[in-house]
Amino acid sequence: MSEIPSKMKAWIYDEYGDVNVLRLDEGVSVPEIKEHQVLVKVVAAALNPVDFKRRLGWLKATDSPLPTVPGCDVAGIVVKVGSQVKNLKEGDEVYGDINEKGLDKPKQFGSLAEYTAVEEKLLAIKPNNLDFQLAAGIPLAIETANEGLERAEFSAGKSILVLGGAGGVGSWVIQLAKHVYGASRIAATSSTSKLELLKSLGADLAIDYTKENLKELPEKFDVVYDAIGLGETGPNAVKEGGAVVGISGPLSPPGFIFILTADGAVLTKLNPFLESGKIKPLNDPKGPFPFSKVADAFSYLETGRATGKVVIYPI
Ligand code: NDP
Numbered sequence: 001m002s003e004i005p006s007k008m009k010a011w012i013y014d015e016y017g018d019v020n021v022l023r024l025d026e027g028v029s030v031p032e033i034k035e036h037q038v039l040v041k042v043v044a045a046a047l048n049p050v051d052f053k054r055r056l057g058w059l060k061a062t063d064s065p066l067p068t069v070p071g072c073d074v075a076g077i078v079v080k081v082g083s084q085v086k087n088l089k090e091g092d093e094v095y096g097d098i099n100e101k102g103l104d105k106p107k108q109f110g111s112l113a114e115y116t117a118v119e120e121k122l123l124a125i126k127p128n129n130l131d132f133q134l135a136a137g138i139p140l141a142i143e144t145a146n147e148g149l150e151r152a153e154f155s156a157g158k159s160i161l162v163l164g165g166a167g168g169v170g171s172w173v174i175q176l177a178k179h180v181y182g183a184s185r186i187a188a189t190s191s192t193s194k195l196e197l198l199k200s201l202g203a204d205l206a207i208d209y210t211k212e213n214l215k216e217l218p219e220k221f222d223v224v225y226d227a228i229g230l231g232e233t234g235p236n237a238v239k240e241g242g243a244v245v246g247i248s249g250p251l252s253p254p255g256f257i258f259i260l261t262a263d264g265a266v267l268t269k270l271n272p273f274l275e276s277g278k279i280k281p282l283n284d285p286k287g288p289f290p291f292s293k294v295a296d297a298f299s300y301l302e303t304g305r306a307t308g309k310v311v312i313y314p315i
Contacts, residue, residue: 164228229248
């Protein structure tokens with residue numbers, strides 16, 4: 001294993017603002033690890049909307065202090081372990097969302113860097129059939145999809161409507177509902193050009209939100225997963241006694257919004273489904289963006305039109 005340097009390259013911002021506050025700094029200190037953490041040599045990372053919401057200062061009430069190295073999702077190699085680390089060792093190929101609570105004091109030094117420090121419990125061994133750039137896009141989105149399905153008490157034989165089926169989270173909700181939870185019927189929404197993609201992910205019915213009035217759908221569902229924040233749409237489409245789960249407002253009652261609690265054990269549980277190819281990562285075809293193009297990758301994600309995940313590779 002090559003020696004760990006004291007300084008590294010990282011994307012960083014010193015003040016909140018648009019993509020122009022981001023700069024690539026070659027002299028950022030490599031983070032020190034705490035006893036339950038490992039140091040990961042980052043091979044690939046992925047962007048999530050929380051990264052730009054944070055950079056824009058929307059979450060500053062609960063943010064960690066500036067300057068910030070953004071980035072939650074990581075795939076890489078363990079190069080150092082803390083004294084209390086039990087299951088990981090140097091050389092392990094791992095992936096995970098490095099922030100247990102993305103809105104509550106997320107890490108000041110994130111994954112858009114050559115090295116990042118992560119609690120062991122937030123990581124899992126990378127699926128053996130996936131390379132780093134495919135693994136990097138998975139953690140935050142799949143964990144959010146899974147936690148929402150659990151909170152909505154989704155189970156075999158139930159039907160589901162996914163609002164926003166082509167995004168990072170929605171594309172996993174469709175796949176998990178079908179291949180992990182055993183949905184009886186899946187409907188999902190997107191714009192016109194992504195309808196075929198929804199079907200390939202497992203949707204029985206692909207609904208074009210640019211043509212249909214979602215407030216007047218003829219069918220009702222046991223669960224609605226609103227990955228967009230469409231107010232009354234979910235509650236209008238759910239069966240009596242069903243659940244409407246959301247991850248971003250607005251969402252009308254009885255819908256409820258939750259914030260992900262990241263957990264590497266969820267990735268470990270889902271690894272067999274990934275390794276068998278039953279469920280597959282979906283990376284946006286515009287990527288992967290090389291490390292030098294992180295600002296362009298942010299600009300693209302911020303259009304709100306990404307298909308699956310925006311991945312940064314190689315780092
Ligand atoms: P993405 O950036 O991956 O979503 C982009 C997708 O959204 C595009 O494919 C786009 O498809 C689709 N989209 C946009 N508007 C609509 C619409 N009106 N109807 C259907 N699809 C639409 O985002 P994520 O999936 O990563 O995250 C979604 C939201 O959830 C974000 O606000 C994010 O911050 C939040 N979030 C919250 C979490 C929590 O813990 N509460 C965790 C993770 C995410 P098209 O081009 O076809 O419109």
